[in-house]
Amino acid sequence: MSQQPPSRSSASPPKRPDASMSLLTNVMDHSLDDGYAEAAARRRADGQGGLPRTLRAKLGLAAGLVLAAVVVTVGAAQARISAPTLAKEREQLIDRIQRETSAADKLKSSVDALRDSVGATQRDALKQHGGDKAELVSLLAGGTAVHGPGVKLVVDDAKEADQGGGGPRESNGFSDTGRVRDRDMQRVVNGLWQSGAEAIAVNGQRLTALSAIRAAGDAILVDNKPLVPPYTVLAVGDGKRLRGRFQDSADGAYLHVLQKDYGVRATLSAEDEVRLPAAPSLIVRTAQPQAGGADKSGADTGKGTS
Structure with missing residues (x-):
């Protein structure tokens, strides 16, 4: 009896349960x-x-x-x-x-x-x-307050200078700034002395025989004390006569030129009474015995302001 050889067919692997969902599987993986x-x-x-x-x-x-x-x-x-x-x-x-x-x-x-x-x-x-001239010496030295008739002179910068004209007030050189300079005040004061003033004060600062008018930058100094414009000059003397003599003097003409050509403002009037204070300090230059045993003290009384 012939025998039939056994079958050699191999079994295929089982399919995945999600084989039918390949697209979803690919997205997940x-x-x-x-x-x-x-x-x-x-x-x-x-x-x-x-x-x-x-x-x-x-x-x-x-x-x-x-x-x-x-x-x-x-x-x-x-x-x-x-x-x-x-x-x-x-x-x-x-x-x-x-x-x-x-x-x-x-x-x-x-x-x-x-x-x-x-x-x-x-x-x-x-x-x-001071001897028989003690009162005169005291007056010229500024040692006593005085009052009486006199003149009042007010000097001020030009109006343009009030608006910032600027410039120093020293007398070195010259520039038309319309500002009152120290030399201008020197001439005004010396002109009043020469016209017969017995005592003078500027802005309440009493002048003596040793007073000095100078300038430091923007300020005019009287005995090293700064003053501000307007400058009020009071002088004791025969008011009308003093005013006339000053206006006719060279210094009065100088002040008139300042008014006319440079705009400096100035007014001069005779007063029935002006009052001047005493000088803050008194400097005695010389002292010598008087004949007869009495002491005689003197002060430098030469007029004039430098």
């Missing part, structure tokens, strides 16, 4: 596009992996803001701690300035009082030992 995966792989290979650039920038900015906030907070805390100390030091400095200012004011008052006392003593000595 490859949820990230291959292009993105390749780009990520390239960045990792180039050492650029990690957080995205925009995220890194935002994190850096946030870190900077946090650091700035910390610095500001620390600075505010330090300022708050040091504020009481600074306030205390400021108060101490203010107190010290006030004390020194008060002390300086007291010293100034003391100096003024001593100066007045010395001036009064000098005037009394001049009256007692």
Whole structure:
């Protein structure tokens, strides 16, 4: 009996249950596009992996803001701690300035009082030992206050100078600024002396035989005291006669030229009475015994203002 050889057919592998859903399976297995995966792989290979650039920038900015906030907070805390100390030091400095200012004011008052006392003593000595001309010497030296008829002369800068004409008041050189200079005031005062004035004061500053009129920049100085325009010159004497003689003098003509050509303002009037204070200090140049045993003190009484 012939035997039939056994069958050699191989069994096929069982099918996947989701074989009929190949599209869905492919989407699940490859949820990230291959292009993105390749780009990520390239960045990792180039050492650029990690957080995205925009995220890194935002994190850096946030870190900077946090650091700035910390610095500001620390600075505010330090300022708050040091504020009481600074306030205390400021108060101490203010107190010290006030004390020194008060002390300086007291010293100034003391100096003024001593100066007045010395001036009064000098005037009394001049009256007692000046001989028969004591009153005249005292008058010429400015040692006593005087009053009587006289003239009032007011000199002021030109109107254009009031609007910023500027320029120094020294007599060196000349420029048409319309400003009254020290030389102008010298000529005015000397003209009044020559016209017969017995006593003169400028802005309340009594002139003596030793007075000087100078300038320092923008100010005219009378015996080193600055004056501001307008300059009011009071002179004791025969008012009408004094006014006429001054107007007819060379110095009066000089003042008229200043008015006409340079706009300097000036008014001259005769007064029934003017009052002049005594000079703040009295300087005695010479002292010698008088014949008969009495002392005679004299002051340099040459008129004229330099």
